[in-house]
Structure formats: structure tokens, C-alpha cells
Amino acid sequence: MRGLSRRRIRAIVRKELRVYRRNGSIIAAMAIIPLLFLVQPLVSVLTVSSSSAVQLRDHHELVYMLGIPALVPVMLAAYAVVGERQEGTLEPVLTTPIPREELLLGKALAVLAPSVGIAYAVFGVFLVLVGLFAHPGVPSALIRPPDVVVQVIFTPLIAAWSIWIGIAISTRASDVRVAQQLSVLASLPTLALTTLVAFNVIHATLGLAVGLGVALLLANRLGWRLVSALFDRERLIAGVR
């Protein structure tokens, strides 16, 4: 591949972030899902008594919050290509010298940054609220360093994976709503995996974490290549081939 142009990628990222910032429905969509993921575990943790706190050691409640990076970015990513196409703004961009790899990377980074920011912020708020309002013994049983590290490392990895799924669907879909619905469906396996780990159905081990981390790294790298290959300038512009 030719050398990537940071300037062109930055131009796409900046443009996308400006558009998100000024679009109330995007901000609302990005806010609702994290709130749902914050309220449910918060309620269940805050109602745990000190005497029952020890049971929390059998679960990885924090991992449940990895559902945020799995779900938050897909709606935006699913809009990325087909949305621009429907708005008529895609064709002018495609007439510029930007290669598809750079365009897609720019779009992915623009979704990744706020998604990861929101996921970390909600996680931080959750930890603070648990520290402040949970019964004694609960925070120490719940907040264990390995789970926090997993959260920090896996948030961007899972978000990136969801983004590539969303963009891949967006490059082939002909309607924004269809793309968003399919993308949410496609991200459910990731959500299921994190939930199963959180409730100890899948036993969390260091080996599993490393394996999943490496798999996600490779999948994200491959996802970029694959989505770039799926991005068919002609089909997107003419609607046919």
C-alpha cells in the first residue's frame, strides 16, 4: 500500500467529528446506550449487602460494561458510508485524491475516539459511584485490578471491531436504517461473549484474555483491509456495476 497521508485522514476525522457534534440525534443515540449499561449494573451492585459482597468475586461485573464499546459505535459506523451516499456528500469526496483505505481509516478513527471516550467515562463514573455509594466491602470485591486492565485494553479493541463490522455493512447497504439494524445484529455475538464472561458462564482466564486480545488485534487489522476491498467506488456512485 502507498504511504498514508495523515493530512487527508485528519481532514476526514475532523469533518466527521464536527458533523457529530452538531447533530443532536447522533449525540442522543451515543448517550442512551451507555446510560442503559450504567444503570443496570449500578442498581444490582448498590443493592448488594456487605455480607453478600464476597459473591461478587465469582463474577466479572465490570466486563459487562464492555457492551458499551460493542454497541455504541455500530450505529455511527453503519451510517458512515451509506449515510453519506444518501445525503449526496459521498460523491464529491470520492472525486478527490483520497484513497479508500485513508477514507475508511479516517471514518473509523472518527467513530472510535468518541466511542472509547464515552466507554471510559461511563466506566469511570461507575467506579466512582460504586466507591461512594456501595456498601462496605462491595467495592473491594467488585473492583479488581485484572478486570480494570481488561476494561482498559479491550474497550478500544472491541470498539474497533464493532466499527469495522458497521462500516463493512455500510459499504454494501442501500439504506441507513437497514445498515444500522444489521450492524446491531452483527455486534450481538460480541455482546453475548462479554456478558457470558461477566456472569462467569465462560470462565475468564489470562489465556483467554490474551487469546481474545490478539484475535481482536488481528481482526481489526484484517477488518480494515477487508472493508477497503468491499468499498466499491463504482457501485457506491452508480448503484450498479
Place this chain on the structure above:
Amino acid sequence: MSVASSDGSSGSVALSVSGLGKRFGDRVAFEGLSFEIAYGEVFGFLGPNGAGKTTTVRTLGTLIAPTSGSATVAGIPLTPENGVEIRRRIAIMPETPGLYRRLSVAENLECFADLYEVSDTDARIERALRAVNLTERAQDPCGTLSKGLRQRVAVARALLSDPEVLFLDEPTAGLDPVASRDVHAMIAELGLSGVTIFLTTHRLEEAERLCNRVAILNTTLRTIGRPDELRERLFAKALTVRTLVPLSEPESVFGGLPAVGGWRQDDSGEYVVSVSDPEVAGPAITRALVAAGADVVTISESYHSLEDVYLELIDEDQESSRS
């Protein structure tokens, strides 16, 4: 016309197309296109809806791959590998401006200046805005602009990279007469400043006013040339004679006069006299009419607009497709 050199700018051919065609499955979008456009030329590409104009622009702009033929755009052979390099040298203004409505005019232009990696971004944006008289509206969100102003922003966007070839696809589609006039003035100015312009339109008066040469496309190239050349090629020269009362014996007046090939009376009662040389036939007809005691109201050279040329060719196509 010489062939363009590899760097494009030093040759005199901005666009060279040879047997170019595009099919979508069984459907032919256009085929067998061959023409050349010189640097600095304003070239009109006319045709009815569905004739293949926009697909031609998209093909030459590397958005769509041709299925046959070859082309050189701004000196670069049209191949998939050369897409980025060609797009660096050209600009395309699609039929719909495609601006980010939530971004300001300046932010839209800034994004595209970065995509073209132009140097001195602020000065370029300032210059492009000045060219389209929009400096005062630079901070306005594009969504608040009228359709005409959005079209002007799209022109400014196309000018950012100083393109060697500028493709304008139906730049006045849907605009009111005042907005159209503004866009026409801009195109005329760009043409005078030496920008090569490929203008697709089905507004014939637009092409006639702005273009050095025009091509008429109806899936295949029907004709190409200067508007006056096309008129001469398709229509015989004629003089139109209007008299106060009909002539009693028109044949005796028009028959046998020098440079006169024949005559007919049209529906409005005027006499349309086919001539080979109006400057010879005109005085002779005038003398003959006076000698015959006719009360002459006007004698004028028949004018065929580009619209007549266009309709003649498109009608021919429709008739041949029916037969």
C-alpha cells in the same frame, strides 16, 4: 492538435477520448466516444436525460471504470492505477453540490483543501470564495444557504486545487434564472482565465453562450463542433421573406435568381428561400420583389439555434429507433 505529454500540462490536449464506452450489464450507458479537448477550452456536452452525460463525467473522473476504449485525462492515461493521480489534476462538480450542511462554507472548503493537500490552505479558500463572491458568507452553515449559493460553494470547492480540467455536471440544474445567470457569469470568467471546462448540460442556450465547442450525445456521439459549424452542417442557409399580402406568383419572383436553390411558404405565410450565399441572393431577391410590386415587410436570414440542431438530431434518433 498535438498529443499531450506525460506531465499533462505541457501538451495542448487536456482530454483525449478514443472509443470509450461503458455498459452496466446489458445496458449501454454510452459507447464509441472519441473526441479531444484542448487546454483552455470550454467544451459543452449535451444530451437528453439518460444519454450518458453524467456517466461519461464519472468515467473520465475515475469514479467508474470504462468497459471499452481508452482516454487520457489531464495528460494521464485513464487506468485504475492512475486514479489518484488523475483526481489530483481534475475537479468534478456533481449535479447536486453535496455539501456538509451542518458545516460552514469555510469548514467545507477546509476539508476539501486538506483532501487535495493544497499548500497555503487559508489563502486558497479565501481566493476560491472571492471567485464566487461568497467571502461574506464564509462562516454560514451550508444548510442555511439557498440552492444557488450552495452551487456557488460547490464551484469554489472545485476551484480549490487549481484543476487542469474542471468537470461541471449540470451546474444550473434546478436554479432560478438569476442564480443561473450568476453561475453562467462564473463559468464564463473561468473560461477566460484559461481553465479547461467540460460542461454537461441539457440547457442549450447555456452551451451556446458559454462553450467554444459542443458535442451532442445520445448514448453515442451524434455530432461535435462549434455551435455555428453544427448549424451550417445540419441546416441549409435560408432567407425569410415576409410580405404584406401573399405574392400572386412566387415562383416567378424567386425562380431563377442567383444563389437561390428553392423556396417554400411556411405555416405563417412567410417565404423561406434556400440560398447558397445570402450576400448574393439577398439583394437579388429584394430587387425581384420590388420589380414584382410586392409590399415587403422584412427580409432576414433564417437563424437556427443550437436547440434546432439538438432537436433535429434527437428527433432523428427517435425516428430511427421507431423504424
